[in-house]
Amino acid sequence: MQIFVDVFLIFILYFLFGYTHTFLSSKKIKNFIKNKFGNLIAFYRLSFNIISILLLALILKYAPRPDIIIYDLQNPYDLLILISQFLGLIGFFWSFKYLCASELIGIGQIKRWLRNEYDVEDLDERTTLNIRGPFKFVRHPIYFFSILFLISKPTMDLFYLITFICAVIYFYVGSIYEEKKLVDEYGKLYTQYQSIVPRILPLKIFKPYKIEKTI
Numbered sequence: 001m002q003i004f005v006d007v008f009l010i011f012i013l014y015f016l017f018g019y020t021h022t023f024l025s026s027k028k029i030k031n032f033i034k035n036k037f038g039n040l041i042a043f044y045r046l047s048f049n050i051i052s053i054l055l056l057a058l059i060l061k062y063a064p065r066p067d068i069i070i071y072d073l074q075n076p077y078d079l080l081i082l083i084s085q086f087l088g089l090i091g092f093f094w095s096f097k098y099l100c101a102s103e104l105i106g107i108g109q110i111k112r113w114l115r116n117e118y119d120v121e122d123l124d125e126r127t128t129l130n131i132r133g134p135f136k137f138v139r140h141p142i143y144f145f146s147i148l149f150l151i152s153k154p155t156m157d158l159f160y161l162i163t164f165i166c167a168v169i170y171f172y173v174g175s176i177y178e179e180k181k182l183v184d185e186y187g188k189l190y191t192q193y194q195s196i197v198p199r200i201l202p203l204k205i206f207k208p209y210k211i212e213k214t215i
Helices: 002-024 027-062 075-094 100-103 107-115 141-151 158-186 188-196
Strands: 067-072 154-157
Touching: 002 027, 002 158, 027 107, 067 158, 075 141, 100 107, 141 154, 141 158, 154 158, 158 188
Parallel strands: none
Antiparallel strands: 067 154
C-alpha cells in the first residue's frame, strides 16, 4: 500500500512542477510582469530558470523513493547502454549549438537592460526559427536527445522510471505549448515546418528533410 502512495505522491509532485513551469512561461504571466514592472521583465527569464531548477531540486531531494529495482544490467550490457547515453549527451549539445544560449538562460535580456538600448518588448526573450542541424530531423531535438539520455540507464529503479515517464509527458505537452507560441509568431512559416518535420521522434535518421526548398 505504501508503494502506491509513494508513486502517487511522486506523480503529483512532478505534475505540480510541470503545471507551475508551464504557467510561469505563459504569455499571460509575461504580459502581467511587463504591465506591472515594465523593464524589469529583463530579469524574468533568468529568475524563471532559477525557480525551475530549485523546484526540481526540491522534488529530487524530498520525493519518496520506493526501494524497488526494475532492472540492473550486468557487464557488458551496462557498458553498451552507456553508448546510447553518450550519444544522447552529444546530441543535446549539438542541438544547443543552434540555439541562443544567452537568451535561453536570460543573460541576453539583462545585457540589453544594462546597455539601456531597448523598449519593454525587446527585453523579453528573443526567439529564432531553427531549421538547421538536428532541427532538420525533428522539431524538438533537445527533447529527443534528453529522452535518449534518460532512458539509457544501466540500473533502473522505480523512482527513476516514474521520473522518466513524467519527463516524456512533460516534453510532449511542453512542445505543444511551445509550438502554439511559435505559430503565433511565425504563422504559415512554422505551420509548413510542422507539416514537414516530425515533433520529437526522428523518422528519417540518415536523410534529413529538404526544408530549405520547402520553406
